[in-house]
Amino acid sequence: MTKDLSTWLDTLLSELQGIEVRRKSSRRIRVDVQPDALPALLELLRGRASYVHLSAISCVDWIEENEFELVYHVWSYEIGSLVSAHTRIARNPGVYISVYDIYTPAAFFERDIHEMFGVFFEGSPDMSKFILTEWDGPPPMRKDFDSEAWVNAHFDFQDYQPDWLTEIEAKGGGVAVRPDEQRFSRRDVDAS
Amino acid sequence: MRPENYEAQRQPPSHEYELNIGPNHPGIEGNYAFKLRLHGDRVLEGKADAGYLHRGFEKLMEGRLWIQNLAITPRICVPDPVPMEVSYCLAVEELCGLEIPERAQWLRVLQLELSRIAAHLFTFGGHAATTGMYSPMFWGIADRDLVLDLFEELTGGRVYHIYNIPGGVRRDAPDGFLDRVGSTLDYLDSRLPDYDNLLFTNQVFVHRAKGVGTMSREQALEWGVTGPNLRATGLEFDVRRDDPYLVYDDLDFDIPTEEAGDAWARTLVRRKELVQSIRIARQVIAALRSIDGPIRCPIPNPLAWNVPAGSVYTRVESSKGELAWYVVSNGSERPYRTHVRGPSQMHAVQVLEKLSVGCRLEDVAQTMFSLDACPPEVDR
Numbered sequence: 001m002t003k004d005l006s007t008w009l010d011t012l013l014s015e016l017q018g019i020e021v022r023r024k025s026s027r028r029i030r031v032d033v034q035p036d037a038l039p040a041l042l043e044l045l046r047g048r049a050s051y052v053h054l055s056a057i058s059c060v061d062w063i064e065e066n067e068f069e070l071v072y073h074v075w076s077y078e079i080g081s082l083v084s085a086h087t088r089i090a091r092n093p094g095v096y097i098s099v100y101d102i103y104t105p106a107a108f109f110e111r112d113i114h115e116m117f118g119v120f121f122e123g124s125p126d127m128s129k130f131i132l133t134e135w136d137g138p139p140p141m142r143k144d145f146d147s148e149a150w151v152n153a154h155f156d157f158q159d160y161q162p163d164w165l166t167e168i169e170a171k172g173g174g175v176a177v178r179p180d181e182q183r184f185s186r187r188d189v190d191a192s
Numbered sequence: 193m194r195p196e197n198y199e200a201q202r203q204p205p206s207h208e209y210e211l212n213i214g215p216n217h218p219g220i221e222g223n224y225a226f227k228l229r230l231h232g233d234r235v236l237e238g239k240a241d242a243g244y245l246h247r248g249f250e251k252l253m254e255g256r257l258w259i260q261n262l263a264i265t266p267r268i269c270v271p272d273p274v275p276m277e278v279s280y281c282l283a284v285e286e287l288c289g290l291e292i293p294e295r296a297q298w299l300r301v302l303q304l305e306l307s308r309i310a311a312h313l314f315t316f317g318g319h320a321a322t323t324g325m326y327s328p329m330f331w332g333i334a335d336r337d338l339v340l341d342l343f344e345e346l347t348g349g350r351v352y353h354i355y356n357i358p359g360g361v362r363r364d365a366p367d368g369f370l371d372r373v374g375s376t377l378d379y380l381d382s383r384l385p386d387y388d389n390l391l392f393t394n395q396v397f398v399h400r401a402k403g404v405g406t407m408s409r410e411q412a413l414e415w416g417v418t419g420p421n422l423r424a425t426g427l428e429f430d431v432r433r434d435d436p437y438l439v440y441d442d443l444d445f446d447i448p449t450e451e452a453g454d455a456w457a458r459t460l461v462r463r464k465e466l467v468q469s470i471r472i473a474r475q476v477i478a479a480l481r482s483i484d485g486p487i488r489c490p491i492p493n494p495l496a497w498n499v500p501a502g503s504v505y506t507r508v509e510s511s512k513g514e515l516a517w518y519v520v521s522n523g524s525e526r527p528y529r530t531h532v533r534g535p536s537q538m539h540a541v542q543v544l545e546k547l548s549v550g551c552r553l554e555d556v557a558q559t560m561f562s563l564d565a566c567p568p569e570v571d572r
Contacts, residue, residue: 027435028505052413055507056533058518071518073505073533077427080434084505105416108542130541131242131571141251 009049009079016041027081035096038087042072042102045083051076054099057109059117063143066091068119072099089119098124116141207231211553215241219322219557224540224567226560230553238548238556240541242571249572253530258284259357259494261527266352268532269566272311274303275510276532277356282437283506283519284358287499293486296360297438302373302476303346303355304438304508305469309380310339311511312462312469319459319561320391323400328391335383338376345369360488370477377470377477384466392463401456405547405559408453415546416538419513420461421563425453431509442479445472455555455562462511462564498525512536512564534569541570 013021013031019041020032033041045051051074060069065088072085089096098121099106110121111130118139120127129135138145168174214225225241249268253261265280266273278300285292292300317332340350346365347355355362391397407417409425422429430447432440448464450457491497501523507516513535520529544563548556 053418054416055505055514055516056518056531058505058529058531060503060520060529071503071505073516073518075435077429077434082435082505082507103416104414105538105542108537131247140248147248147251 009081012044012049016044029081029083031083031085033085033087035087035089038070038072038085039097039099039102041085042074042099045074045076045085046102049076050078051083053077054103054105054109055082057106057113059113059119059141061091061117061141061143062088063091068094068117070096070113070119074103094119095122096120097122100124115139118142208236213556219560221318221560221565222567224565224570226544226548226556228548228553228556233553235548235551235553235556238545240545240570242567245568245571247571250530250532253527255526257495257525258497258499258527261530262354262357263352266354267568268534268572269510269512269569270351271314271566272307272511273352274307274356275508275515277354278304278438279506279508279515279517280519280530281356281358282508283504283517284499286504286506287502287519287521288358289500290359290489290491292360292438293489294439295364295480295483295485296487298476298480298483299361299365299487300356301438301440301443302473302480303343303353305473305476306339306342306373308469308511309466309473310336312466313339315462315511315561315564316387316391316459319401319455319558320397322557322561323397325391325394325397328387331383331387331390335380338379342369342373342376345372357488357491357494359491360486362488364487365480370480373473374477377473380466381470384463387463392460398456400555400558401459401562402452402454404455404555405551405562406452406454407543407547412453415543417513417543418538419509419511419535419564420465421458421513421539421543423447424450424457424461426451431507431514435507437506437508439479443472443475455558458562458564496525498523499527507533510535512566512569513539532569532572534566534572536563536565536567536569539563540565540567 013019018034018037022030024030031041053075055073055075058071062069067088068091069086069088073082075082096119098110100123107125110124111126113119114121114127115129115132116139137150140147165174208229208231211228211230212225213228214220215223220226223245227239227241228235229237249264253264261280262277265276268276313332313336317329320328343353344350346369347353407425409427412422412425426449428447428449433447445468448461448468450461499521501521503518503520505516505518507514515535516533518531519527522528544560544565547559551559
């Protein structure tokens with residue numbers, strides 16, 4: 001990234017109200033932005049600063065602060081730098097605006113976040129389930145979803161005792177750690 | 193015919209029908225399904241279905257120590273596992289502020305390039321097999337096995353290496369290893385003309401691949417396509433050169449491109465990348481012979497390793513495109529959140545759905561293989 005372009009980008013970003021810009025290295029910029037200003041920022045980055053490639057949208061569940069953090073990573077082929085735009089939305093009701101009209105690949109990431117975290121994106125083309133088609137539980141990537149407890153409550157362990165194992169056990173061999181002694185076992189459920 | 197069926201007989205004949213390919217089908221990569229709506233043999237609509245593969249790696253990683261997660265990372269994409277390991281290690285190193293020793297960096301680059309060669313040979317073979325030619329597939333798998341032998345010698349594992357750890361690599365190359373890598377590279381180099389004769393000058397393959405699944409550069413940029421698929425539309429972009437990591441700055445290599453953007457161009461780009469990867473690997477061997485020193489910097493006790501709080505986004509170039517990790521630490525011994533941006537997430541879902549429309553039925557599998565989609569990255 002040339003020095004001129006670098007300073008030009010810093011000037012452009014400093015024009016915006018309500019955002020905080022931190023340059024982490026020559027090719028990485030972190031921007032913290034209010035949720036209502038994020039689409040305008042992305043539109044500006046794409047339109048005026050050639051950040052045409054949406055690399056990913058990441059979601060982080062900050063359960064203690066009762067917030068979701070959405071991170072939009074955009075890359076410019078011409079300037080050669082990556083901007084990560086961080087914004088935070090309330091965990092309840094967890095609704096945000098889609099950026100599909102700015103970046104087409106956002107459709108996939110928004111669908112994924114909707115499925116895994118339960119954040120609804122208004123205006124996204126397809127919010128149907130993709131991976132968890134037969135899932136009726138809570139969004140599994142949320143921090144308050146305990147997968148071990150869910151498995152214990154919904155599934156039974158089947159005993160697997162084939163003849164060859166019985167023969168080995170008769171001679172004193174066999175399985176070193178029994179299923180009921182393993183960490184992911186039903187021992188807590190069975191005891192209660 | 194029973195009377196109740198008479199009504200159905202009087203309906204105008206419909207030529208539209210639905211067809212599921214996969215999740216277990218030789219024309220599909222991995223456990224993946226593709227639902228098609230067809231008119232005759234022309235595809236009207238395609239819908240990707242991720243099926244059941246690996247589930248919840250990101251959630252699993254939240255419950256394991258930083259070091260334990262190394263065992264999960266290569267399983268996300270089996271044909272090309274090394275970039276997953278390396279990029280996760282790069283993320284942890286950046287969070288901890290660790291400086292990797294130079295020799296470890298060169299060893300990582302050697303692994304990355306060998307992995308790229310192995311993955312490309314796999315994809316060639318698969319692509320050729322979808323057009324009915326099995327010889328390139330057998331050859332590709334057999335030649336790939338020689339690379340896996342090298343991995344076994346270096347790391348102990350043929351497919352899941354788990355050789356990188358934050359701070360460096362686990363062990364140094366054994367005696368004579370670099371010579372054996374060199375002779376394997378010579379052999380692979382000598383095989384490339386054979387591949388040209390068998391596949392790239394084969395009229396059947398040329399006719400079947402040219403003009404199939406074409407996308408323009410504008411479409412590729414709009415759809416977020418990366419890697420060889422983007423380079424096949426003429427854009428010369430490679431993370432290794434344009435956003436360098438490790439020692440790629442010191443290496444001399446070209447970035448092959450093609451203009452057509454169809455299945456043929458994509459495969460040709462991979463064929464040209466094999467030459468570049470062999471070239472890079474030879475430079476790495478020469479460098480490793482002259483660089484001595486540690487292969488790992490001092491790291492804290494891995495079982496009680498608290499990574500400083502913060503977040504980092506690292507990306508590398510895998511054989512399928514841009515691969516990135518977003519890793520968040522809250523200062524504890526486990527990651528607070530990890531997010532994988534798999535290189536073929538876009539190719540396997542959105543781009544494949546768009547490119548398959550208007551295709552003929554027999555070209556769907558070929559489009560998928562030429563895009564080099566890796567389903568585990570989608571269903572991670």
